Amino acid sequence: MxxxxxxxxxxxxxxxxxxxxxxxxxxxxxxxxxxxxxxxxxxxxxxxxxxxxxxxxxxxxxxxLKEETIDVPPQECFSMDEVNVEVDGVIYISVVDPVKASYGITDYRFAAMQLAQTTTRSVIGTLELDRTFEERDLISAKVVEVLDAAGESWGIRVHRYEIKNISPPQTVKDAMEMQVNAERERRAILAKSEGDKQSLINRSEGIMREIINVSEGEKQRRINAAEGKASEIMALARATSESITKVAQVINQDGGQQALEMQLSEQYLAQFKGLGKAQNKVILPANLMDYQQWMDTIGLNKIKSG
Structure with a gap:
């Protein structure tokens, strides 16, 4: 005992x-x-x-009290254009009031996950399918706003909500892929046509500039040739004028008349050297030995009398 x-x-x-x-x-x-x-x-x-x-x-x-992540499982949502998409995400929350988190709700993690799913469905229901991929920030902001309002009584704070995947049906994926490929091909064709257009413009501008340059060069060449010809004519005219002036001055000097007659006689006789070779017709005076008749023939006496 x-x-x-x-x-x-x-x-x-x-x-x-x-x-x-x-x-x-x-x-x-x-x-x-x-x-x-x-x-x-x-x-x-x-x-x-x-x-x-x-x-x-x-x-x-x-x-x-540390920040924790809660995975939101995938759920089916209908967009405004009646397309069924599958959405999942992740919530980042932390406990800020341990008493409310203990007595305000049975399981705040499960409640936050359910509220995030229902809010996501309601927001996606107001958007078209194309906008759901563009408005991820809008969906996340709306979910955070709703969770923050509920989290005040649950003693939690929602820092952010991120959408991980938005998965449309396979038929919609195929249609979107075809649309993307068509848009890519359209851009490629447009870029190629723009390139061909610019190439033709550049080529035509090059040809136009080449023609202009050639015409300018030809113009300048003709101007230079004309100026050269004019200079040549002016030089010949001045030389001829000077030679005539000098000849006239020489003729007026003593013995100048006789020198002129002698030079003209030499030139006249030199013309008979090629009579047998050239096909020229020459009218000769009756008496080749009569020098005075030669002078009369070539008009030298008229020069003297003048």
Whole structure:
């Protein structure tokens, strides 16, 4: 009988020791312990060492205050143009009020995920399919706004919501791919036509400039040739004028008349050298030895009388 009593007291002492050690709590950083005293909320233990009353106080909830991510599973949504798309995302939240997160809702993670899904469906229902790919920021902002409004009573804060994938049906993907390929081909054809157009313009401008340059060169060549010819004529005229003036001056000097007659006679006789070779017709005076008749023939006497 005494042995049984000792065993009972030993068990009670062991339970007391266990409860005593359980009443000592070391709370890590970025954590919060919710303490209940006799089934009622008593206090929130922050990071550090804390001692509780055995059998009276107990830690009912442990809340992690670090930012965490919650995957939103894929769900089917209908766009405004009645296209079924599959959307999934991820939520970034953190607990800001451990008491509300413990007593304000049963499971804030599940509630945030469900609210994000319903809000995503409602926002996509107001957009056409093409805009759903462009308005990701709009969808994310709307989900964050709704979750923030609900998170005030849940003791959480929603930092951001990101859409990971928007997957339309395979038929829509094929149609979109065909549209993209058609647009790419249109741009390629347009770019090629623009290139050909610019090439033709450049070639025609080159030909036009070449023709202009050639005509300008020909014009300048003719101007230079005309100026050269005019200079040549002017030089010959001045030389002829000077030679005539000098000849006239020489003729008027003593013996000039006789020198002129002698030179003309030499030139006249030189014409008879090629009579046998050339096909020329020459009228000769009746008496070749009559020098005076020669002079009369060539009109030298008229020059003298003049």
């Amino acid at each position: 005494d042995g049984l009593v000792m065993i009972i007291w030993g068990i009670l002492f062991l339970i007391l020791i266990i409860k005593f050690f359980q009443s000592i709590r070391l709370v890590p950083t970025k954590s919060a312990y919710i303490v209940e005293r006799l089934g009622k909320y008593h206090c929130t233990l922050e990071a550090g060492f804390h001692a509780l009353l055995p059998f009276i106080d107990r830690v009912a909830y442990i809340q992690d």
